[in-house]
Amino acid sequence: MLDVLTTHTSTGFRDDEARLAAVRRRDAAADGAFLYSVATTGVYCRPSCAARPALRHNIAFHATRQDAERAGFRPCKRCHPDLPPRAEREAALVAAACRMIEASEEAPALASLAAEAGISPHYFHRMFRRIAGVTPKAYGAAHRQARVQASLAAGAGVTEAIYHAGFNSSGRFYATADAMLGMTASHYREGGPGEMIQHAFGHCSLGSVLVAATGRGVCAILLGDDEAALQADLRARFPKAALRAAGPEFAGWVAQVVAFVEHPGGSDALALPLDIRGTVFQRRVWEVLRAIPPGETLSYAAVAAKLGQPAAVRAVAGACAANSLAVAVPCHRVVASTGALAGYRWGVQRKRALLARERA
Ligand SMILES: [Zn+2]
Incomplete structure (x- = not known):
């Protein structure tokens, strides 16, 4: 399974021998690194295309689709090398559906999410589940729960938090709170027994x-x-x-x-539901961190000041160290007042690398 999870960079397909080997094994990891054309059919393909293998002397490699088309080749109808990779297209559809769920007061119906994506409800549901790891309904529930938690952490009253999260009655909230938390609040924070x-x-x-x-x-x-x-x-x-x-x-x-x-500063925010656990103070700190734009930093003292507790600098540092969600809760964007990187739970080298990447 580890192979599947490894991210490949294009550095692996530098010579024709490596490219040919990737084509022969229909390596999806090579998609995006290069394209190949087949002289006898006049089409060009992604490395992972399921088309019948061609003879070596009929194959040529191209860096981009423009190169392939300038050389007179047409895009293959099977692997659509002229469109973004299927995984990318599907991820974009799922991300758009997540945004739609997040923006809705009431959870949108499966049929309207699928219609928006232009595919059948059955296929949409399967695709969403495969990519997001949860059903659209579970995603909506997790998102509403996060909104309740964020409102509470920001100092809203329970009733206000419940309405803000799109529950139209507190009865409905309490009816679903157990299902959302699955256990009492104190167990929830620590990872309940048997969870x-x-x-x-x-x-x-x-x-x-x-x-x-x-x-x-x-x-x-x-x-x-x-x-x-x-x-x-x-x-x-x-x-x-x-x-x-x-x-x-x-x-x-x-x-x-x-x-x-x-790419923490990239355009695709992490479209997965987060199960954020911590004390009320820790969550307030983490909410401040999540509002720091990529590439920018705040000092521990500035975070404490934003919380209205300027003396709580050490407690802020403690909350950063207690963070379990690297990058998603960007504790790497908090530095010493001198601008020095200070500590990082996962090593100062990684903190430096993350900040350098976000600023690039
Ligand atoms: Zn093809």
């Missing part, structure tokens, strides 16, 4: 990534060099939960997290 947390590893330019999720969303994104140490860290953060290695259906989530870690 199941699935996790898997991926690889990014910063090293290994551990992604963990409960039924409600991603609860941990941890960075490190060593998978055993990452797993021990997860265990320490959720001492009572049952940790289980995730199945292959989790690969979509890991891939999304890896892409997000690689």
